[in-house]
Amino acid sequence: MSMDTWVLVTDARHVGAMLAAARGLGTPVTAAVVGSRALAELVAAAGPDTVVWVEQDAQIPVEAYAARLAAAVVLAAPRVLISSTAPAARVLLGAAAARRGSVVLPAVVDLAADGDHLVVQRSAVGGAVIETLETSSPVAIVFTGEDVEAPVGSPAAIETIPADLPASDLCLIRTEPAGGDSSGVRAAARVVSVGRGVKSKADLPLIEELAAALGAEIGCSMPVADDLGWISKDRYVGRSGQHIAPRLYVALGISGAPQHMEGIRDAKVVVAVNSDKDAPIFRTADFGIVGDLYEVVPALVAALGTT
Amino acid sequence: MGTNGKRGLDDQMKTVIAYKWARDGERAAVREDGSVDWRNAKMTAGEDDPAALSAAKAIAAATGGALVGLTIGDGDASWALARGVEQSVSVTDAPTLTDNAQTAAVLAAAVRAIGNVDVIVIGDSEQHPGVPVTLAGLLGWPAVVGIDSATARDGRLEIVRKVGDDHQVLSLATPAVLGVAALSAEESAPGMKELLAARKRPLTKMTLADLGITVADAVSNRGSHLPATKPVRVFDGDPTLAAEQLVGALRADGAL
Numbered sequence: 001m002s003m004d005t006w007v008l009v010t011d012a013r014h015v016g017a018m019l020a021a022a023r024g025l026g027t028p029v030t031a032a033v034v035g036s037r038a039l040a041e042l043v044a045a046a047g048p049d050t051v052v053w054v055e056q057d058a059q060i061p062v063e064a065y066a067a068r069l070a071a072a073v074v075l076a077a078p079r080v081l082i083s084s085t086a087p088a089a090r091v092l093l094g095a096a097a098a099r100r101g102s103v104v105l106p107a108v109v110d111l112a113a114d115g116d117h118l119v120v121q122r123s124a125v126g127g128a129v130i131e132t133l134e135t136s137s138p139v140a141i142v143f144t145g146e147d148v149e150a151p152v153g154s155p156a157a158i159e160t161i162p163a164d165l166p167a168s169d170l171c172l173i174r175t176e177p178a179g180g181d182s183s184g185v186r187a188a189a190r191v192v193s194v195g196r197g198v199k200s201k202a203d204l205p206l207i208e209e210l211a212a213a214l215g216a217e218i219g220c221s222m223p224v225a226d227d228l229g230w231i232s233k234d235r236y237v238g239r240s241g242q243h244i245a246p247r248l249y250v251a252l253g254i255s256g257a258p259q260h261m262e263g264i265r266d267a268k269v270v271v272a273v274n275s276d277k278d279a280p281i282f283r284t285a286d287f288g289i290v291g292d293l294y295e296v297v298p299a300l301v302a303a304l305g306t307t
Numbered sequence: 308m309g310t311n312g313k314r315g316l317d318d319q320m321k322t323v324i325a326y327k328w329a330r331d332g333e334r335a336a337v338r339e340d341g342s343v344d345w346r347n348a349k350m351t352a353g354e355d356d357p358a359a360l361s362a363a364k365a366i367a368a369a370t371g372g373a374l375v376g377l378t379i380g381d382g383d384a385s386w387a388l389a390r391g392v393e394q395s396v397s398v399t400d401a402p403t404l405t406d407n408a409q410t411a412a413v414l415a416a417a418v419r420a421i422g423n424v425d426v427i428v429i430g431d432s433e434q435h436p437g438v439p440v441t442l443a444g445l446l447g448w449p450a451v452v453g454i455d456s457a458t459a460r461d462g463r464l465e466i467v468r469k470v471g472d473d474h475q476v477l478s479l480a481t482p483a484v485l486g487v488a489a490l491s492a493e494e495s496a497p498g499m500k501e502l503l504a505a506r507k508r509p510l511t512k513m514t515l516a517d518l519g520i521t522v523a524d525a526v527s528n529r530g531s532h533l534p535a536t537k538p539v540r541v542f543d544g545d546p547t548l549a550a551e552q553l554v555g556a557l558r559a560d561g562a563l
């Protein structure tokens with residue numbers, strides 16, 4: 001069986017990481033793009049051997065092209081299919097995997113070839129462990145490995161696949177603004193975020209002082225915005241809140257639930273201040289202070305002012 | 308109802324709410340050697356399943372069609388029945404599976420056995436992101452996942468999902484698979500009265516043999532280990548000193 005890999009792309013996020021993982025197998029890599037010409041060109045420059053492209057009509061969601069792409073996958077019969085967790089990309093993956101008869105594995109962070117076998121590392125139990133799985137079947141993986149910059153090289157050739165949509169079974173009716181980023185937290189280079197470790201709304205000025213010293217926007221965990229209502233809802237970070245990628249994320253009194261961590265997957269440097277040394281957030285943080293935030297925050301403000 | 312020459316949502320049609328019944332990973336204990344102790348992990352429904360059920364109820368109410376619960380493994384059928392679902396199906400001997408495509412294959416076979424299913428609503432779980440999409444692929448149906456809510460209108464499904472800064476409203480013909488991602492935890496779990504009522508509602512048990520399928524993971528598990536986390540640099544002890552060390556480290560790192 002060939003070891004060829006198809007990376008299914010519907011948006012620019014995590015393309016570098018997926019292509020790097022595919023490259024690591026040492027076999028030909030095709031990027032299959034459903035989207036705009038600009039997206040296809042961006043992907044072509046990021047290191048695949050070939051790009052196949054289905055041009056998307058702006059009024060038709062990517063998912064409508066799933067059967068078309070699956071047919072192309074069946075013809076090429078790649079050993080490995082890769083998508084990100086993005087909903088549209090996963091729909092392409094599921095359609096292709098079902099027709100290809102692939103094993104479908106979630107939360108894959110790394111893969112390697114071992115003779116005829118594929119050895120897959122997948123994150124399990126909410127990221128607490130990595131499982132090593134092995135298979136000799138074709139596989140389709142949902143990739144969640146660490147993001148890497150895509151190399152900029154000479155672009156691969158782009159081959160167009162005609163869309164030939166049957167009927168518009170799926171269409172966009174309308175788009176409504178969903179609150180957006182009026183808080184500025186999404187675009188901020190630095191974010192100071194508070195969780196239930198803060199005891200009272202009256203303590204927020206303390207946090208604001210630290211945010212000012214850092215030139216940071218204020219964010220929070222979901223319960224602080226939702227249950228307590230201390231901070232506006234467009235500032236909570238996580239799976240169902242803002243997905244942010246700041247240069248610096250400072251989590252104060254946040255335990256690090258997986259739903260929260262999903263929102264800061266792309267943050268560069270994560271700092272955690274938590275009184276519980278076993279808080280899950282210390283598993284992902286780059287720096288941590290084990291301590292009472294009521295002591296640590298004023299000390300941080302002072303340290304930023306003097307050093 | 309409008310049909311556009313396709314099968315529309317009508318009274319005979321069924322909406323299936325497929326829910327997970329599995330060990331609660333949050334209660335699992337991870338040992339020093341990276342192995343997992345599941346002894347304290349109770350069985351629970353998926354965290355996205357209540358939101359999926361809300362969408363399924365909205366669709367069934369809008370079409371006047373039947374709503375059928377579906378779970379696999381030693382699933383507790385009363386989960387759906389206690390939440391207002393009138394009938395439920397359980398594939399009792401489906402094993403715990405690593406391969407999302409095998410899970411999807413069991414669900415697909417059960418949906419075929421239920422018959423006349425127009426819409427499958429399923430929790431779009433973080434742990435099993437390949438299940439809803441492969442289920443759709445196996446049935447050859449279109450799918451939209453990662454959705455917030457859904458209902459039915461004029462014989463089609465109307466779906467709301469968030470993409471970037473926007474809410475998109477989509478229209479989709481049936482049959483289709485909808486994967487719903489919860490925005491928060493379930494607001495109110497059913498009480499004793501609902502749980503007792505659930506026991507009187509019909510539960511159909513099926514086996515893999517009834518469905519005429521066999522399932523097995525084509526992957527072998529070589530074991531688990533702790534993630535090779537980049538070592539977190541922890542400063543503890545005196546807060547003033549720790550704060551100074553942290554600020555120094557962030558400056559050196561270029562984060563400040």
Ligand SMILES: Cc1cc2nc3c(=O)[nH]c(=O)nc-3n(C[C@H](O)[C@H](O)[C@H](O)COP(=O)(O)OP(=O)(O)OC[C@H]3O[C@@H](n4cnc5c(N)ncnc54)[C@H](O)[C@@H]3O)c2cc1C
Nearest residue numbers: 195196197221222238239240241253254255259260275293
């Ligand atoms: C479907 C679903 C979606 C969800 N989506 C999101 C989401 O998008 N975003 C999100 O944030 N959550 C989300 N949640 C909730 C999530 O599971 C957690 O419940 C939440 O993130 C916990 O918030 P927290 O860390 O502030 O609170 P807790 O988990 O209560 O943690 C508080 C922390 O503060 C520490 N602490 C206490 N006192 C101090 C002190 N004086 N000094 C320092 N540390 C202290 C404690 O040790 C603890 O670790 C979701 C849940 C579900 C079910």
Ligand SMILES: Nc1ncnc2c1ncn2[C@@H]1O[C@H](COP(=O)(O)O)[C@@H](O)[C@H]1O
Nearest residue numbers: 326327328329330402403404410435438
């Ligand atoms: N709707 C569903 N989505 C995902 N998995 C499901 C679903 N219904 C049942 N399961 C099963 O739940 C088990 C997951 O167990 P765990 O890995 O412990 O979460 C697997 O055996 C799946 O086959």
